[in-house]
Amino acid sequence: MRALPTGTVTFVFTDIEGSTRLLGELGAEAYAEALAEHRRLLRDVFDRHDGIEVDTQGDAFFYAFPTAPGALEAVR
Numbered sequence: 001m002r003a004l005p006t007g008t009v010t011f012v013f014t015d016i017e018g019s020t021r022l023l024g025e026l027g028a029e030a031y032a033e034a035l036a037e038h039r040r041l042l043r044d045v046f047d048r049h050d051g052i053e054v055d056t057q058g059d060a061f062f063y064a065f066p067t068a069p070g071a072l073e074a075v076r
Helices: 019-026 028-048 068-075
Strands: 010-014 052-057 060-065
Touching (some): 010 068, 019 028, 028 052, 028 068, 060 068
C-alpha cells in the first residue's frame, strides 16, 4: 500500500445513488458483477491520478489525492 499524502490533500467520497433499488432490479448475481466492474473502473482511474484508497464499504469509496487538480481530473 502506498503512503497517504501529507500536507494539503483532497478527499473524494463516492456512493452509487439508488444502489439498493439497483440490487433489487438486477438481482444479487448481476449486481455483484456490476459492482466488481464499478470498483475496477474507479480504482483504475483514481490510481492514474495518484489517488490513494483509504477505505471502501459496500459500493462507497474514500480516496485521498495529493492535489485538488488530480482529484478533479479523476472524477470528471
